[in-house]
Amino acid sequence: MDAQKVDMFIMTNAKYFEGHQLTFIRERLLELDDSHWMLLSTTSFQDPSTNLIISVIAGSFGVDRFLIGQVGLGIAKLLTCGGLGIWAIVDWFLIMKLTKEKNLEKIQKYMY
Amino acid sequence: MSQQHKLYVFVLLACSAGYIWLYYHISKHFSNNTIGEVCLIKSFTGFPCPSCGSTRSVVALLGGNFYEALLVNPIGYVLLSGLVIAPVWILKDLLTADSSFYNFFRSTELFLQKPQHYVPLALLVLANWVWNIAKGL
Numbered sequence A: 001m002d003a004q005k006v007d008m009f010i011m012t013n014a015k016y017f018e019g020h021q022l023t024f025i026r027e028r029l030l031e032l033d034d035s036h037w038m039l040l041s042t043t044s045f046q047d048p049s050t051n052l053i054i055s056v057i058a059g060s061f062g063v064d065r066f067l068i069g070q071v072g073l074g075i076a077k078l079l080t081c082g083g084l085g086i087w088a089i090v091d092w093f094l095i096m097k098l099t100k101e102k103n104l105e106k107i108q109k110y111m112y
Numbered sequence B: 001m002s003q004q005h006k007l008y009v010f011v012l013l014a015c016s017a018g019y020i021w022l023y024y025h026i027s028k029h030f031s032n033n034t035i036g037e038v039c040l041i042k043s044f045t046g047f048p049c050p051s052c053g054s055t056r057s058v059v060a061l062l063g064g065n066f067y068e069a070l071l072v073n074p075i076g077y078v079l080l081s082g083l084v085i086a087p088v089w090i091l092k093d094l095l096t097a098d099s100s101f102y103n104f105f106r107s108t109e110l111f112l113q114k115p116q117h118y119v120p121l122a123l124l125v126l127a128n129w130v131w132n133i134a135k136g137l
Helices: A003-016 A019-031 A034-042 A048-061 A063-067 A071-079 A086-111 B003-030 B040-045 B054-062 B066-072 B075-096 B100-112 B115-135
Strands: none
Touching: A003 A019, A003 A034, A003 A048, A003 A086, A019 A086, A034 A086, A048 A063, A048 A071, A048 A086, A048 B040, A063 A071, A063 A086, A071 A086, A071 B075, A071 B100, B003 B054, B003 B075, B003 B100, B054 B066, B054 B075, B066 B075, B075 B100, B100 B115
């Protein structure tokens, strides 16, 4: 793919991924052919900061886990008062990383 | 570690925590001590969350008071069946090098990602929450 397009993608979406993954993403995207550009540019990502706010407010209901697609764990969290309150607090610190991993998974299907 | 093993370790740890919590609760229950408040929602807002009272429900179930358990919180039934079934299923999987629990978990997740399946369940939880607030758990 065109370097200019890839750089534009990286600049616009940098906050959705881990900093150390950006170089890898850029390398992989450069190797792709241009037909993937439309799909890639229309992919929507989840904002880690928004998920953190949701986790703080509604983490005890498992909403943060539901949002990143982990329905099973979300239900477990919902039915146990946020894992007796402990899991809910632990997730405040994990949810941003998990969201970024989920975003990477979303574009990985174009990369391989 | 594969996704499957991560899930198995997590579920086994969660179930152990559940059993420890239950043991702690029952021993306190027998000595007539007050029960500590762990629910974040209830501590902050004063209102019970959808699953508040599930420990009391499970304790009632273990004492054979099925109707009382249903009145306190029906979620107790789900939790107790999970606590009993999940570790046995996982141990069976580990012993036979099978992945039936993981496959069941994944297919349930896919099943619940469809709006026609998760909306009724969400409404049930919501109704239970309203009932919890009305009961003043």
